[in-house]
Amino acid sequence: MWAFIQRFASPKHFYRISGKMIPWLGWTCLLLFIIGLYYGLILAPTDYQQGESYRIIYIHVPAAWLSMFVYMVMAISGAIGLIWRIKLSDIIAACSAPIGASFTFLALVTGSLWGKPMWGTWWVWDARLTSELILLFLYLGVIALNGAIEDKRIAARASAILALVGVVNIPIIHYSVEWWNTLHQGATVTKLDTPSIHIDMLIPLLLMAFAFKFYYATVLLMRARCEVLAREKNSHWVDTLVNPNPPSSAEGHSTNA
Amino acid sequence: MSIFLVILKRDLTLAYRHRAELANPLLFFVIVVSLFPLAVSPESTDLQKIASGVIWVAALLAAMLSLDTLFRSDFEDGSLEQLALTPHALPIIVLAKVVAHWLITGLPLIIVAPFLGVLLFLPDEAMLTLIATLLLGTPVLSLVGAIGVALTVGLRRGGVLLSLLVLPLYIPVLIFAANAVNVSATGLDISGQLFFLGALLTLALTLSPFATAAALRISLS
Numbered sequence: 283m284w285a286f287i288q289r290f291a292s293p294k295h296f297y298r299i300s301g302k303m304i305p306w307l308g309w310t311c312l313l314l315f316i317i318g319l320y321y322g323l324i325l326a327p328t329d330y331q332q333g334e335s336y337r338i339i340y341i342h343v344p345a346a347w348l349s350m351f352v353y354m355v356m357a358i359s360g361a362i363g364l365i366w367r368i369k370l371s372d373i374i375a376a377c378s379a380p381i382g383a384s385f386t387f388l389a390l391v392t393g394s395l396w397g398k399p400m401w402g403t404w405w406v407w408d409a410r411l412t413s414e415l416i417l418l419f420l421y422l423g424v425i426a427l428n429g430a431i432e433d434k435r436i437a438a439r440a441s442a443i444l445a446l447v448g449v450v451n452i453p454i455i456h457y458s459v460e461w462w463n464t465l466h467q468g469a470t471v472t473k474l475d476t477p478s479i480h481i482d483m484l485i486p487l488l489l490m491a492f493a494f495k496f497y498y499a500t501v502l503l504m505r506a507r508c509e510v511l512a513r514e515k516n517s518h519w520v521d522t523l524v525n526p527n528p529p530s531s532a533e534g535h536s537t538n539a
Numbered sequence: 540m541s542i543f544l545v546i547l548k549r550d551l552t553l554a555y556r557h558r559a560e561l562a563n564p565l566l567f568f569v570i571v572v573s574l575f576p577l578a579v580s581p582e583s584t585d586l587q588k589i590a591s592g593v594i595w596v597a598a599l600l601a602a603m604l605s606l607d608t609l610f611r612s613d614f615e616d617g618s619l620e621q622l623a624l625t626p627h628a629l630p631i632i633v634l635a636k637v638v639a640h641w642l643i644t645g646l647p648l649i650i651v652a653p654f655l656g657v658l659l660f661l662p663d664e665a666m667l668t669l670i671a672t673l674l675l676g677t678p679v680l681s682l683v684g685a686i687g688v689a690l691t692v693g694l695r696r697g698g699v700l701l702s703l704l705v706l707p708l709y710i711p712v713l714i715f716a717a718n719a720v721n722v723s724a725t726g727l728d729i730s731g732q733l734f735f736l737g738a739l740l741t742l743a744l745t746l747s748p749f750a751t752a753a754a755l756r757i758s759l760s
Binding site for chain 2: 364412416419420422423426427430431436439440443444446447448454
């Protein structure tokens with residue numbers, strides 16, 4: 283079993299195994315999106331206070347959850363790459379950064395669109411929104427640092443350090459609604475208590491959260507496969523992949539007739 | 540003499556030999572603060588509201604601009620690599636360099652800040668708080684900024700990238716410090732904010748030398 287796990291960390295086997303996983307993850311993601319959106323946008327009851335415009339929660343909250351989850355994945359795989367020098371960890375960290383930044387941006391924008399009708403303002407500098415914005419800056423910093431250093435291994439280690447320094451922001455985002463007086467509402471689901479949301483609204487929310495997670499997994503594996511090919515382009519297995527039928531010496535001479 | 544004192548003395552001596560350069564971040568600080576009355580409003584009522592924030596943001600930017608001098612000259616002539624190769628602990632060497640850097644760039648900011656407070660009509664009750672927050676905050680700026688500089692020192696055009704990396708990490712210091720000064724102007728208790736700044740300083744003092752040392756080894760490899 284240990285050998286199986288270790289093989290997964292080899293870029294060559296990762297390429298093969300992830301290629302088989304992507305269709306499964308992708309179709310599950312699509313299914314979850316369809317079911318979740320149908321349940322959330324059509325079946326779920328109307329909010330007694332916010333009416334129909336609360337339904338943006340089904341995009342906003344999963345995007346925010348994913349923005350923090352992806353940062354943790356990036357930081358942890360960066361740490362693994364830093365400590366154990368596993369190439370695949372560096373690749374996962376590098377590929378996760380743009381996806382996480384997109385989720386953060388999506389969370390901020392959908393939150394802004396929700397805030398305008400509900401709070402009367404596009405933006406407010408309360409603790410949660412500010413710390414989520416800082417998260418976006420941290421993501422962009424990691425992406426910028428990764429792009430600025432030519433040698434990919436050194437770039438991975440540098441951005442791993444940066445990601446680890448910034449990981450302190452994640453609990454700040456999560457607990458910001460507890461520690462400060464914020465306009466943003468408090469935790470309704472991710473707390474050690476029964477969720478303070480109706481079950482008919484909670485189920486599509488969880489479905490959408492899983493849909494987003496499967497989306498992240500699919501897109502991450504797709505990007506990681508491309509990155510693996512790019513970084514391992516000088517190795518034999520990539521060569522056989524790209525040129526499955528190498529010209530034999532006989533064919534090579536025949537063109538010089 | 541311990542390696543900490545050796546490096547501290549070395550950096551301070553080197554800075555002393557380029558005394559004129561010490562004025563650069565200071566002048567930047569003063570000029571930036573002076574721009575705000577010209578741009579926003581010269582009225583004392585308006586300036587009073589923004590005084591603490593303006594002074595703190597200007598201090599932040601001045602600290603960030605001065606960070607480049609931390610490792611640049613040592614990196615370029617190869618002595619940084621030699622320091623990394625010594626049997627002494629690199630975090631201690633880094634801490635010595637950061638302390639020297641703070642003494643050269645942070646301390647002058649703290650000395651000049653009250654005068655700028657007067658320029659922006661900062662209330663007298665807030666003046667002491669301004670100095671206290673700067674005393675607690677500018678070392679954090681040097682320590683955390685050192686991590687960013689260590690990551691970018693090997694890059695050709697690392698200057699703007701440095702601001703991108705380091706400013707998000709500076710934001711908690713800015714929020715607590717500016718808030719403390721603002722609240723103290725109204726006379727309310729600010730011990731919470733000061734404790735938080737102290738906590739940030741402790742965190743930075745104990746952990747950032749290790750991160751900076753690791754980043755330096757990566758940049759030097």
